[in-house]
Amino acid sequence: MAEVVLSSVSKSFGSTIALEDVSLTVPDGAFVVLLGPTGAGKTTMLRLISGLERLDAGDIHIGGRKVNTETPAQRDVAMVFQQYSLYPHLTVRQNLEFPLRSPILNTAEDEIKRKVNEVADILQIPHKLDNKATELSGGEMQRVSIGRALVRDPSIYLMDEPLSSLDAKLRTDLRVELKRIQANLGATFLYVTHDQIEAMTMATHVGVLNEGKLVQFGTPREIYENPNSIYVASRLGLPRINILPSEIFSSSAAGAVTTGMRPEHIRQGSGASAEVVRVEHLGDQTRLHLTLQGHEITTLAEPGRSYERGSEIKIEPKDPLYFDENGNRIFGRSI
């Protein structure tokens, strides 16, 4: 396990800038989650660290060693691709053994057997070990793909949305399992996901990427509670943060153009009156869709209270987040 440091890393493909001057430290034993929409540069970052792509500028250090010119094999990283890429001509067992049999690891036979069985148990696939890789379902393939990383003990595990193709139950199981493995081994993870629950529950650190730039890096709580822009604020939170013009409300911060309100920033019972457009019962929560002077707001119902479609409720912001005209956060109390 090792610390991974990116210093002023840039990468472009033709005229498309994938990453621009990104500096990021993945501390030893940390679980860093990268957030950002498609095209933000998350996958490129993983591929640069793994050595599948060459840097245009900057340096990458793994465990204090500069790896800019090293091959993927020399860097000792494990990677799970978004598109699970099992070797189709091999069985599940041979797929899992593949990295252990590489000339670099060259593991002893009994050790290979032990590790493969152990990982197969974790991933709930021991009965599939002798199947051809192509005979598996999508979810099983992805588990084998994760397994091929887990049999190793690399400097860092790079995972590109590894759980996105799994069904909800398996996803929860594996999320817990990955976190347990990470905690037990003290392994370093760099993990790309779109899933808020994965980000919030697994991460020790969250990095938010926007158009090739790292716009915020911190603990999941920091990112959630103290986003430095509308962009970062919209990455986390279900329902999403509501962004409204500040002039709607009587109180605002100096220079604030927009006010961002998560459900917990909306106090019901006093303030401006909004119309209930739709009530969604999700089981563990009930979502309210409101309109306030033509702006849509999504918030959560207060427990024990009933709402009628078309009725009016009063809402007002409570310690909301303020943003300037560029969408950057204004840190200041409401006036």
Place this chain on the structure above:
Amino acid sequence: MSFSVTEATTRQKWMAGTLVILYAVISLIPLVWILMTGLKTPPDSISYPPKVMFEPSLEGYVNLFTTRTRVSKETLESLPPPANFAEEIVRNRDMVIAGPSKFGQRFMNSVIIGFGSTFLSVFLGTLAAYAFSRFRIPLADDLLFFILSTRMMPPIAVAIPIFLMYRNIGLSDTHLGMILLYTAVNISLAVWLLKGFIDEIPREYEEAALIDGYTRFQAFYKVVLPQAATGIASTAIFCLIFAWNEYAFAVLLTSGTAQTAPPFIPTIIGVGGLDWPAVAAGATLFLIPVMIFTIMLRKHLLRGITFGAVRK
């Protein structure tokens, strides 16, 4: 024409089956004719109307593998009884076996040159196709077009320059010369065919192998090659069929040491009359290696073994 995405009806199946069988019969008639002629006696082979029912004889095969001399009745009677069936057949025509013919040797030449050039074409073609498929090569498209352009004229159009060049550098009538020539002709086909197959193998496999601790070449060998087996097999079959059947260059550039079977078989006709059974026997034996090779590689030709392990 109407078609259905559901199961074909019984009538459609019958019609399809009949058509396929009809086509197979029509394509097989010449082959069957050759097979039959090889087993006829020379008089049967030229009888009119042609004989469909005949008494099979191995005379064609005996004539193919031997050279014979005519001897007088007295000499024939003074000889000890025939040692084997071949001698018996030959003596029935008032001849004795003088020695083996050159067919075996020519056939071996065909094997060496055909398989040698096939191996070389596929080997070089795979490496080149992999490079074109995976690496950023300056002017890659132009190079690929250049490689293809070597097939735009019939190879025989350059027969005279090649003949002169080969004579000057001593490649005329050598195995190496023929292997190089057929490789040069086949390589463009090999590169283009294989590039298509390798393009279809997702890069993710190699990238996964690179990360799993293998070098680029090991990843190529362990991951790409097994999956390109289908393409390699079909390319090899095409290359072999060309090199195996090639006639014009073989006539022009070989006469003895490296002569292949195609130019040799017709020369049988000139030796002692129109010996059609021997020619047909030669043609039949000549068909066998390509047939065996194709059947051996058949399982690789079935696609589908690599599908489904990468999510698109």
